[in-house]
Amino acid sequence: MPNISEGRFVVVGGASLLGSHIGEQLLAKGAREIVLIDNLALGSTKNIDFLLTDKRCSFVRGDALRLNELYDPMVNADGVFAVAGFLAGPLRANPWLGIDVNVRGLQNILEASRYQRVKKVVFSSSNGIYGAVGNEPNTDDSPLRWAGMPPALIMYCASKIMGEGLGLYYQQEYGLDFLALRYSAIYGERQHKRAIAVTQMVRAYESIRAGKRPIIERDGSQVTDYIYAGDAARANLMAMSSQASGAGMNIVSGIDVSQSHLVELVLSACDSDLKPEYYTDPDTLLLPIERKLGFSRARAKDSLGWEPQVSIEEGIAKMVKWLDQNPV
Template identity: 85%
Template sequence: MPGISEGRFVVVGGASLLGSHIGEQLLASGAREVVLLDNLALGSTENIDFLLADKRCSFVRGDVLRLNELYDAMVDCDGVFAVAGFLAEPMRANPWLGIDVNVRGLQNILEASRHQRVKKVVFSSSNGIYGAVGNEPNTDDSPLRWAGMPPALILYCASKIMGEGLGLLYQQEYGVDFLALRYSAIYGERQHKRAIAVTQMVQAYERIRSGKRPVIEEDGTQVSDYIYAGDAARANLMAMSSEASGAGMNIVSGVDTSQNQVVELVLKACKSDLKADYYAAPSKLLLPVETKLGFSRARAKELLGWEPQVSIADGIARLVTWLDQNRT
């Protein structure tokens, strides 16, 4: 398997929250060259300008739906991190493009990797592949439970399952080593505002800094599993360096955190004594209401030796510090 030190790596979706953290850790780990490829459809290079100051790091404007742009970027590449993808809310707005990016886009990444003899692809999947998890045991082998879910979420979850299936096919048929990392809600410095579960963190922060009460949907007991972006990035590097291949695994905190707790932690990090208001949002795309998740990270521990290091309290404190530093 490709070691990080002295390797050449391409991060597809490299200007994103997770992509920028992967790039940062690759450089810190001694990579010979890091290529951050992104079409900038959802942002700019602002998040990665500090990385591009390192001569080992370069930016390529490219799109997963244009196969030739992937071929060119992957010349002499040791490993590819397939981060680019549509989330659920954009999927609802443009399902045709969302399915195209999440399925055909990943196939293009795998095809370019096959032809350029890339040793390994690490795919950004999601624990959305389990659907409405309920109170069932939620292991790395849980099935998709999609009955009653909003259509856009069904499409998103199914597109990630398709992505994992494509990766396994290329691993078995063509020998491209492949691992799928199923993240819970990723948050951290350089946070975007498109992820459903994490949006509340940034919205709460913005209201608090404007002197307004933060707002919470419904009764605030809905829980999510939040994983700090630096921990998720570290899992990517460990996956790339490992001997493991042909598997999918949860990259999660294993801790259920309610919306009420998230807002409390943002208030604490902001040193605010404001109180939250509650509201109903019937027109918004909501996650299935869960009060217990209990995601297992056993396979990531077994195959990679990975465990999260940053607690939700510390992670939110880091996010608030970054938001304060970048507030306009």
């Protein structure tokens, strides 16, 4: 497996929240060279400008849907982190492009990796592959339960399953080591506003800083599993250097956080005494109502030795500090 120290790595989707944290940790672990690829369709290089001051790190503007733009950056790469993808909200707005990016884009990444003899690809999947989980046991082997879900969420979940299937195909047919990491809701410094669950966190922050009461949707009992971006990035590095290959695994906190409690935590981090109010925008794409998730992270612990290190309280404090220092 690739050794992080002295290795050459490519991060496709490198200007994203997670991509920037992966790049940061690769530099800290002594990687010889890092190439961050991004089409900048949803942002700029602002998230990674601090990384590009290190001569070991470079940026290439490229698109996962253009196979020819992936070949050269992957020359002599030891490993590739496939982070680029559409989330459910943007996919609802443009399902044609979203499905293309999540399926064909990953296939292009895998094909370029195969052609350039990359040792391993670590894929950013999602625990969305389990769909509406209900109160069933939610292990790394749970099936997709999609009945009654909004169409955009069904398409998103299915696109991640297709991505995992493509990775397994390239592993079996071409010997390309592949590992899928199924994240819960990622948040942290350099936060964007495209993930449904984390958008609630950012909106609460923005309301509080504007002196307005933060909004809680529905009755606030909807729970989400949140994972700090630094913990998710660390899982990527551990996955890349591990012997594990083939089986997807959850990268989650394993802790259910209700939206009501989430808003309380943001209020506390903002040192605010405002009181939340309850309101649901009929045009908002909402997650299925789940009052219990209980995602297991057993496989990640057994296969990688990974466990989260940053609590939701610590993570929100870090995010709020960053948002305060980086006003939009």
